[in-house]
Amino acid sequence: MASPDLSLSTVSPVAAIAIAAAVGFAFLLHWLAYAIGIRIVRKMGWAPVILPAIYHPTRWLVVLLALSAGMRGLRLGGRVEDIWSIGSAMAFVLLMGWAVLALLGAMRTLVERNSDMSVEDNLRARRQHTRVRILYRIAQFVVGFIVIALMLMTIPGVRAVGVTLMASAGIVGLAVGAAAQPALKNLIAGVQMAFSEPIRLDDVVIVEGEWGRIEDITLTYVVVRIWDDRRMVVPVSYFLEKPFQNWTTKTSDLLGTIFLYVDPTADVARIRAKFVDVASANRRWDRRVAIVQVTDHRADAMELRGLLSARNAGEAFDLRCEVREAMLDFLRTEMPEALARSRQRVEGAVAFTRPADAQASVPASTHSG
DSSP, X not given: OOOOOOSOOOOOHHHHHHHHHHHHHHHHHHHHHHHHHHHHHHHTTOOOOHXXXXXXXXXXXXXXXXXXXXXXXXXXXXXXHHHHHHHHHHHHXXXXXXXXXXXXXXXHHHHHHTSOTTSSSOHHHHHHHHHHHHXXXXXXXXXXXXXXXXXXXXXXXXXXXHHXXXXXXXXXXXXXXXXXXXXXXXXXXXXXXXXXXXXXXXXXXXXXXXXXXXXXXXXXXXXXXXXXXXXXXXXXXXXXXXXXXXXXXXXXXXEEEEEEEEOTTSOHHHHHHXXXXXXXXXXXXXXXXXXXXXXXXXXXXXXXXXXXXXXXXXHHHHXXXXXXXXXXXXXXXXXXXXXXXXXXXXXXXXXXXXXXXXXXXXXXXXXOX
């Protein structure tokens, strides 16, 4: 039995030089096109992001196309031609997938650069960062799946096996779906979150009783950075199924509360005036709300609630602490009579005396010895 033909037919030096020249010309043409494109982009005042991102995959795509064009003029053996056909097709699909992912990454970079999260009112920027990050990861998954599928389809044997297994695809799909139900649930929840936006990057939330900020959102889980730098990893589905607090859903502005307990006879008007003065002197106050109200009264104390407004949760917390400290110092030094105190009323004992008419009614015998 004759062995398969694995060798190339005779390749003339002219053909080899032509292939090398085609590859070299492809390199030169790609470099020239890239240089011209970069110059045009810079003249227009744009940041070169897309072209550098797709530079490497497009360069090897051009080389592959030039090499394929040069190889057409060669007479290949049957087995070598099959290997080259499958290998070049797989390389083309892989390079195309690389180029698409690089393009998507560049577009994500452009969106994030145009959305500055360092500004004070960064709600719109956080919304765009969150959406583009989730959609980018979805696109990565889809492109990767398509690339792997197309690469496998270029292999005749694998394609034939896939057609044979189509009859049992339903049963396999149900089994895989049942086994991967939690992962699929979180994946679908991640897609839903990209559009419903219950949370965004850098949102201030309270989850499981912990105060923190949304640090990262993936397709399956969310990373919450707790105030003491711990990280809480929460499934994406949690934010669609369970209640939680989001302090920055519409705006980062927030109201802070402080409570003061004073004597029931305290001058509330004077305390209220001092509260407004202290808030006005604090740079963290945003000049929206500063008010004191009597919210409760007991026999030994009166509860005063002070409301303060700030630009964000962090500013509100510090403002509350500083104003509370200043008010307590004011009460201690200038209004000590307003401090809450306990009172006890002590009444003197009254001596018991028998009424005169009662004494007269007592029989004489009781008075005798």
